[in-house]
Amino acid sequence: MADVNYSEAEKTFILHGIQDKFPCREDGRGCEDYRHMEIETGVVSNTSGSARLRLANTDILVGVKAELGVPSPEKPDSGCIEFFVDCSANATPEFEGRGGEELATEISTVLSRCYDNSGCLDLKSLCIIPKQQCWILYIDVLLLECGGNLFDAASIGVKAALYNTRIPNVTVNQEDDEMEIELSDDPYDVNRLDISSSPCIVTLSKIGHYHVVDASQKEEACCLARLMMGVTAKGTISALKKEGWGSLNPESIFDMMETGKKIGQVLNTSLLNVLEEEEKSGNKRKTVGFLK
Amino acid sequence: MPLDSRRICGPESTQSPHIFTVNKDIKSDILLNGERKDGRKLDQIRPLFLRPGLISQAKGSAYIEQNHTKVICAVYGPREVMRKEDFSMKGQLTCEFKFATFSCKKKRQHQQDAEEKDLSVQLLEALEPAVQLDKFPKAQVNVYITVLQNDGIALAASITCASLALADAGIEMYDIVVGSSARIHGDVMLVDPSEEEEYRSQDCKDVNEGKVVIGLMPSINQISALTSKGEIDFETISQAIKTCIQTCQKVYPVLQNALVNSVKTKT
Amino acid sequence: MAASTICVPGQRILRTDGSHVAGNGTYVRNGYVHSTLVGHVHTQTTDDGKTIIEVRSTKTQNVVPSEDDVVTARVTNVNPRFCKCSILSVGSTKLQEPFRGMLRKEDVRAAEKDKVEMYKCYRPGDIIVAKVLSLGDAQSYVLTTAENELGVVIATSEAGGNMIPISWCKMQCTKSLSEEFRKVAKVQPEFIEYSDS
Secondary structure, three states: OOOOOOOHHHHHHHHHHHHOOOOOOOOOOOOOOOOOEEEEEOOOOOOOEEEEEEEOOEEEEEEEEEEEEOOOOOOOOOOEEEEEEEEOOOOOHHHOOOOOHHHHHHHHHHHHHHOOOOOOOOOHHHEEEOOOEEEEEEEEEEEEEOOOOHHHHHHHHHHHHHHHOEEEOEEEEEEOOEEEEEEOOOOOOEEEOOOOOOOEEEEEEEEOOEEEEOOOHHHHHHOOEEEEEEEOOOOOEEEEEEEOOOOEOHHHHHHHHHHHHHHHHHHHHHHHHHHHHHHHHHHHOOOOOOOO | OOOOOOOOOOOOOOOOOHHHHOOHHHHHOOEEOOEEOOOOOOOOOOOEEEEEOOOOOOOEEEEEEEOOEEEEEEEEEEEEOOOHHHOOOOOEEEEEEEEOOOOOOOOOOOOOOHHHHHHHHHHHHHHHHHEOHHHOOOEEEEEEEEEEEOOOOHHHHHHHHHHHHHHHOOOOEOOOOEEEEEEEEOOEEEEOOOOOOOOOHHHOOOOOEEEEEEEEEOOOOEEEEEEEEEEEOHHHHHHHHHHHHHHHHHHHHHHHHHHHHHHHHHO | OOOOOEEOOOOEEEEOOOOEEEOOOEEEEOOEEEEOOOEEEEEEEOOOOOEEEEEEEOOOOOOOOOOOOEEEEEEEEEOOOEEEEEEEEEOOEEEEEEEEEEEEHHHOOOOOHHHOOHHHOOOOOOEEEEEEEEOOOOOOEEEEOOOOOOEEEEOEOOOOOEEEEOOOOEEEEOOOOOEEEOOEOOOOHHHOOOOOO
């Protein structure tokens, strides 16, 4: 993690704020509040789908590229998704060279684990000719600024980018033994992905005796153990991972899971609402881009 | 995947013939008439064999065998931090998890692949809370895990094996970490799944298919590792975690015994 | 508690009360003394009537140099500003693998620090007794020999013979009788152990 060194006094201040009877976090939020979030889809024209998410100081750009490839022999009748996270040195000089690699693999493994089940994204629909051709979705997450809670932000960004993804329609023509794939000429003849059951990651950070969602960078420095959950709109859990060098009491894990499920469901529905609204406004929408 | 320049590698894309021959009908159901294929009860774990201290050159070592899952672990250190960039004033723990190339159905590469790297991180996170890192500032303890044969729950077995090896090495720890795993299959829960029973995303179509791995520190009742895979609803996953905790508690006396016996035989 | 009790990490040994103190190999959590090692439980009574609980491992203890430890080291490299050494043992415990140490010119002796000439104090190959001054940086521990009891204990002359100390700054070769400069340790008699006794 892009660590910043905070003094013991500052850590104690944050810790005491959360420990109080009426918990108050350093920025005045409650324990279960997210920070201000801004999302915009379709920001990069060369992609099949893209989204930019800004969660307070965390800035993430996700691009999805759909390409044709051969399905893996273990799953001959479905397409693939590949996650790749790039921790740009823009975010912090520590990421220069191979510095961000560890964090990047960690984020991409958690993301791919969240999507590694048949319910979250229908990969079967990405198959064109079983055993021969399928769509491979390359989902690239670019980290532009680190302000804490990267996992949640990345997953929200991915979901938004998948919502925005348009895959060209193809038709398969059989000529003798030869299969031929024909790509539609019409740029509006596209398929979309169903993301209604895709998960969002909710990270619960244990600080002192309490847990908080959407920890800021300062709070992450005080936190000993975190629980990451991939939560779908239905409230099912698609991945669970404890992280950090502390350990957790079983009771508090169940408490955290309860909170995570509740918050994850709200997060999923409000994300979908925002995305649908954005879509409805269509061309009238004022593009913000990177000017803000 | 970086190319391994030190070894003569086979062709890049070879496949085991088994993935083409497997009869999908048999595989799709892991239960036969509501029973497990190896005749175990749902919550029955496989016989467990543990032996600390078998690699004489290592500071500490351990071997674990659960039927066909066989894992060996060696611990070295506390030793000097070799790479300058890894330096920290705090004590460090490093883990290297490796499947022997012949250990799984699929042939593994000599170099760590992404899955093994992920497992190394999970193992590290499971062990780190248990080790008193402040006892060896500026130094590091290296844990090397090799899976000799994989018949399911490689991670859970490795957690148990590694903590046994750390204890054998005389590294000061708050508690021993016991790993356990459960497969969730609809309404039923299979404790200690074998390779055949383990969760594979491509075979499962429904909700409530998945697996959970936990690492528990039994005597101070703390969970140091928790991971799950597959889409599972909230109640089922909570139940699975509880079942895993119970399994860990069941296994714990065996570990204690193995360690006590290793002391007795030495003196 | 009998000395033969064997415990494993995490195991509760007993409840803490005023009369018990958690010693090496144990820690206190929620009012209980837990073990951190695999080994035998030992109890010791101190002068003020308290009992120290210790767990001793059957293996050699895991030690790393810490501040104020007396260490034995071999000099590997000498230059005018400092010499490098590899720490071989901490106290009386031998290390399985050496740690790097550094002895700066200012820390060679307590008096006349500015007149120290490194080559007249240490040569590569010397075995020295030193004290850990600080944990140092990423590369090495910082050592000091600025005490009478610290300095060279075993050295070989240019002729290849063993050397015996003849003053605080000189040693003589037993073979060629030539004298060489060293910062000699005044080893206290109680620390000298003869191999035949």
